[in-house]
Amino acid sequence: MKSLLKVTLYMTTAAGMLLGQSAMADTSDKRIALSNNYAGNSWRQAMLRSWEKVTSEAVSNGVVAAADAFTTAENQVTEQAAQIQNLILQGYDAIVINAASPEGLNGSVKEACDAGVTVVSFDGIVTEPCAWRIAVDFKQMGKDEVLYLAEKLPDGGQLLEIRGLAGVFVDDEISAGIHEGVAETGKFEIAGSVHGNWAQDVAQKAVAGILPSLPDDIVGVVTQGGDGYGAAQAIKASGRDMPIIVMGNRHDELTWWKEQKDANGYETMSVSIAPGVSTLAFWVAQQILDGADVPKDLTVPFLRIDQDNLEENLANTEAGGVANVEYSLEDAQEVIKGAM
Amino acid sequence: MTGVATLIRQPWLWAWVGALVVWLATAVFTGGKGSGEVLSAAMTFGAFFVIVALGQMFVITLGPGNVDLSIPACMTLAGTVAMKSMDGASAMIPVGLLLALVIGAGVGTLNYSLIRLLRIPPIIATLSSSFIFQSAAIWWNRGLRVKPPEALADFTTAKIAGVPVIALFVVVLAILGHVLLTRTIYGRGVVAIGQNMRAAHLAGVKVERIRAATYIMCATLAGLCGYLLAAFSGGAALNMGEEYLLSSIAVVVIGGTSVAGGFANVPGLWGASLFLFLLVTMLNTFGAGAGVRLVLTGLIIIGVIVAASGGKART
Numbered sequence: 244m245k246s247l248l249k250v251t252l253y254m255t256t257a258a259g260m261l262l263g264q265s266a267m268a269d270t271s272d273k274r275i276a277l278s279n280n281y282a283g284n285s286w287r288q289a290m291l292r293s294w295e296k297v298t299s300e301a302v303s304n305g306v307v308a309a310a311d312a313f314t315t316a317e318n319q320v321t322e323q324a325a326q327i328q329n330l331i332l333q334g335y336d337a338i339v340i341n342a343a344s345p346e347g348l349n350g351s352v353k354e355a356c357d358a359g360v361t362v363v364s365f366d367g368i369v370t371e372p373c374a375w376r377i378a379v380d381f382k383q384m385g386k387d388e389v390l391y392l393a394e395k396l397p398d399g400g401q402l403l404e405i406r407g408l409a410g411v412f413v414d415d416e417i418s419a420g421i422h423e424g425v426a427e428t429g430k431f432e433i434a435g436s437v438h439g440n441w442a443q444d445v446a447q448k449a450v451a452g453i454l455p456s457l458p459d460d461i462v463g464v465v466t467q468g469g470d471g472y473g474a475a476q477a478i479k480a481s482g483r484d485m486p487i488i489v490m491g492n493r494h495d496e497l498t499w500w501k502e503q504k505d506a507n508g509y510e511t512m513s514v515s516i517a518p519g520v521s522t523l524a525f526w527v528a529q530q531i532l533d534g535a536d537v538p539k540d541l542t543v544p545f546l547r548i549d550q551d552n553l554e555e556n557l558a559n560t561e562a563g564g565v566a567n568v569e570y571s572l573e574d575a576q577e578v579i580k581g582a583m
Numbered sequence: 584m585t586g587v588a589t590l591i592r593q594p595w596l597w598a599w600v601g602a603l604v605v606w607l608a609t610a611v612f613t614g615g616k617g618s619g620e621v622l623s624a625a626m627t628f629g630a631f632f633v634i635v636a637l638g639q640m641f642v643i644t645l646g647p648g649n650v651d652l653s654i655p656a657c658m659t660l661a662g663t664v665a666m667k668s669m670d671g672a673s674a675m676i677p678v679g680l681l682l683a684l685v686i687g688a689g690v691g692t693l694n695y696s697l698i699r700l701l702r703i704p705p706i707i708a709t710l711s712s713s714f715i716f717q718s719a720a721i722w723w724n725r726g727l728r729v730k731p732p733e734a735l736a737d738f739t740t741a742k743i744a745g746v747p748v749i750a751l752f753v754v755v756l757a758i759l760g761h762v763l764l765t766r767t768i769y770g771r772g773v774v775a776i777g778q779n780m781r782a783a784h785l786a787g788v789k790v791e792r793i794r795a796a797t798y799i800m801c802a803t804l805a806g807l808c809g810y811l812l813a814a815f816s817g818g819a820a821l822n823m824g825e826e827y828l829l830s831s832i833a834v835v836v837i838g839g840t841s842v843a844g845g846f847a848n849v850p851g852l853w854g855a856s857l858f859l860f861l862l863v864t865m866l867n868t869f870g871a872g873a874g875v876r877l878v879l880t881g882l883i884i885i886g887v888i889v890a891a892s893g894g895k896a897r898t
Binding site for chain 1: 613617816868
């Protein structure tokens with residue numbers, strides 16, 4: 244996968260040079276900055292590593308002049324707003340943002356736009372109209388989980404929902420999608436709901452607490468990613484039958500799934516957003532600088548793992564990390580075309 | 584009668600009463616179903632709170648301004664380094680434990696050096712040092728989860744007759760803490776410093792030596808907790824300590840220790856830890872939404888603190 248991406252990248256570079264009207268020539272003196280609000284979990288670490296890997300290659304190939312990553316220490320809106328103002332002063336041509344808040348940064352983003360800086364937000368998007376948004380359809384993600392369960396469990400039953408961090412937009416969206424799916428399929432009931440904060444240990448604790456009060460026939464667990472393994476541990480400790488736990492692409496979740504699959508044919512699915520979405524945002528920013536016509540709202544594709552491609556994805560996932568893909572220029576162009 | 588009066592005046596009583604009330608409320612709601620399992624889970628997760636809260640209690644008791652905010656970062660660093668060094672090998676378990684404790688002691692030494700040598704207030708010193716420890720943890724393993732050795736994971740999740748082994752272990756730790764606080768010169772010194780640092784100094788208490796020992800002990804316990812928690816939850820994660828920052832302080836205060844220092848007790852730590860876990864479990868069981876749950880958690884914590892301090896005012 245990685246080498247394939249590399250080859251396509253080289254091929255694009257070569258093709259661009261031959262045609263003489265390449266994207267590279269136009270953006271080779273442009274500088275792009277990444278403004279990132281948080282780095283304290285494995286997903287964000289993988290996101291930064293993907294950025295580093297893809298952009299350093301792009302810089303050494305002369306696609307852009309610089310692509311520097313900046314992370315704020317405290318995950319604070321004020322701090323990131325100040326950081327963006329600094330980046331404007333430092334004369335970056337484009338700023339790629341993973342924002343601490345959808346609205347809180349709008350002032351700084353507007354300032355950047357007024358200063359002629361291209362702003363592309365992804366994952367944590369900003370609502371300021373002058374910026375581009377590469378958003379995740381979290382609602383669809385939640386709905387997909389229930390649709391999968393409906394297919395696997397034609398008789399329906401009781402579900403346990405593990406939510407993320409209370410008060411965060413992503414949590415509300417995924418949960419709304421799950422409830423929409425439950426209403427549409429009409430055969431499930433959510434017997435209990437806890438907040439796992441997207442962390443294994445928190446999910447384990449919350450599930451261990453609520454399990455004793457739940458009915459014995461829980462058939463499925465809908466999750467938000469980063470909480471599946473903790474849920475499995477808690478359910479195992481309670482001695483209950485293992486329900487279908489939807490996973491979130493973390494290495495420990497996939498490993499556990501593989502062990503169960505080998506031992507007793509356990510079936511589930513896993514869905515999340517690849518941390519490499521930062522590289523998609525990079526290429527979109529590059530395309531905008533290149534003068535391409537890019538719609539303001541783009542959608543990130545999900546990275547979904549199923550029973551038959553589990554082994555392949557597990558092999559490609561770094562031990563202890565999260566399943567990932569890095570995006571190429573072509574991927575970005577396809578996403579842009581898809582949104583036209 | 585005087586026995587009852589003395590009991591009511593105990594500052595740790597309210598946390599235990601609170602824990603009992605929320606547990607009974609949950610049991611009534613579910614018709615008694617699974618109450619034993621809930622209690623068993625509360626003992627397991629409460630044990631982790633007690634470990635860090637024990638250290639935090641000694642620090643807070645040193646008096647106004649004394650608090651250790653580097654606990655989450657210290658837990659993460661100790662857990663990460665220990666898990667990576669053991670790399671799943673059971674033979675390395677003692678080495679991993681030693682590393683976690685040494686890292687904790689190192690963190691505490693650095694914290695105290697910042698406070699003493701550079702004269703930085705403890706809140707600022709421990710908050711800023713926590714950035715260094717968190718970054719060190721990120722640098723050490725880039726957020727990758729390394730699985731704990733099988734034997735260690737089994738130890739942290741084992742139960743004897745429904746009682747988690749780790750809870751028994753922490754009960755022993757708490758008893759040691761209680762003896763340390765009430766029966767040793769060191770413990771009495773901590774309380775004396777919290778009541779009046781100058782008076783303690785004039786009375787011959789070795790103030791700085793005791794403060795140093797307290798910060799080092801607090802961080803060492805955080806390192807131990809990081810080690811055990813990482814083993815329990817299947818590996819160290821960069822955000823594993825996050826909820827232990829406020830919880831460690833909340834447990835100390837709800838447990839009846841004076842937030843202004845100079846007045847502490849250990850039994851309250853266990854009561855408060857069980858109370859906090861059971862409270863969230865109760866609200867989850869009632870199916871309360873996140874907003875309602877957070878508001879109720881806040882109100883109930885305030886209620887318990889007011890009840891506890893009201894009890895004290897009567898004395």
